[in-house]
Amino acid sequence: MAESRSQTRSIHGFHAIIAKLRHDPEAVKEIYLDANRQDGRAKDLLRHAETQGVRVIPVDGKRLDGMAPGARHQGVIALVDARIRHITLDDVLDTLDEPALLLVLDGITDPRNLGACLRVADAVGAHAVVAPKDRAVGLTDVAIKAASGAAETVPYVVVTNLARSLREMKERDIWVVGTAGEATSTLYEAQWPEATAWVLGAEGEGLRRLTRETCDALVSIPMLGSVESLNVSVATGVCLFEARRRRMAGA
Numbered sequence: 001m002a003e004s005r006s007q008t009r010s011i012h013g014f015h016a017i018i019a020k021l022r023h024d025p026e027a028v029k030e031i032y033l034d035a036n037r038q039d040g041r042a043k044d045l046l047r048h049a050e051t052q053g054v055r056v057i058p059v060d061g062k063r064l065d066g067m068a069p070g071a072r073h074q075g076v077i078a079l080v081d082a083r084i085r086h087i088t089l090d091d092v093l094d095t096l097d098e099p100a101l102l103l104v105l106d107g108i109t110d111p112r113n114l115g116a117c118l119r120v121a122d123a124v125g126a127h128a129v130v131a132p133k134d135r136a137v138g139l140t141d142v143a144i145k146a147a148s149g150a151a152e153t154v155p156y157v158v159v160t161n162l163a164r165s166l167r168e169m170k171e172r173d174i175w176v177v178g179t180a181g182e183a184t185s186t187l188y189e190a191q192w193p194e195a196t197a198w199v200l201g202a203e204g205e206g207l208r209r210l211t212r213e214t215c216d217a218l219v220s221i222p223m224l225g226s227v228e229s230l231n232v233s234v235a236t237g238v239c240l241f242e243a244r245r246r247r248m249a250g251a
């Protein structure tokens, strides 16, 4: 028992837990739900849990406070397998119900940047974050914390060869857009089809040469001040929200 507990961690809130039940149900061990919650969100959660055969234990709200001190748990906490499930690009692409919107991170090394990028990806409804296995930070505790729940909701795909994965995306009619401050085409002028993968470079190095060469297009975010570049998570937000805005506007 002690051993299995040591391999679990808790996640909080309806959005994160329902997303986990949808994308990675086998990881969810059990769910503790405030017995007073009988609203639509609680019913939605119960429905997903029942479908996946996960036990939901009704508890007093104060017990939840004790289980996750300081966390905004909204009346629900799940114990999940602490090990990260390996999700493949095909797992993600085979289950899409709209044109792909992917974030590709080419060698981010700061876990807080990775967490912030995941947070943006969640907010914009991106389908996955794709990153190389080597020379990049993994989904560490710091990254998971900085993601503020998004590490549970956005599939994180680790690949061994990023350029090959970009080519696979292109074979599946996904337009691969690299981002670089020196690109002559700006984000606001460039055109792209609906299915896109946005490639952001590492903090110091930017996009690697092979990554850059594999992209269908390179775009820059116009910089009006004196600093040379944006933080990678900020650039992620600007690009992904522009992609989402165009899609919503049908542009």
Ligand SMILES: C[S@@+](CC[C@H](N)C(=O)[O-])C[C@H]1O[C@@H](n2cnc3c(N)ncnc32)[C@H](O)[C@@H]1O
Pocket (backbone or CB within 6 Å): 179, 180, 181, 182, 199, 200, 201, 202, 203, 204, 205, 206, 207, 219, 220, 221, 222, 223, 228, 229, 230, 231, 232, 235
């Ligand atoms: C901190 S920047 C890297 C700066 C690096 N010295 C370079 O030459 O690219 C991290 C990443 O954010 C993105 N980025 C930052 N500012 C950008 C801009 N103005 N236009 C497009 N992408 C930008 C790029 O993907 C870049 O690789």
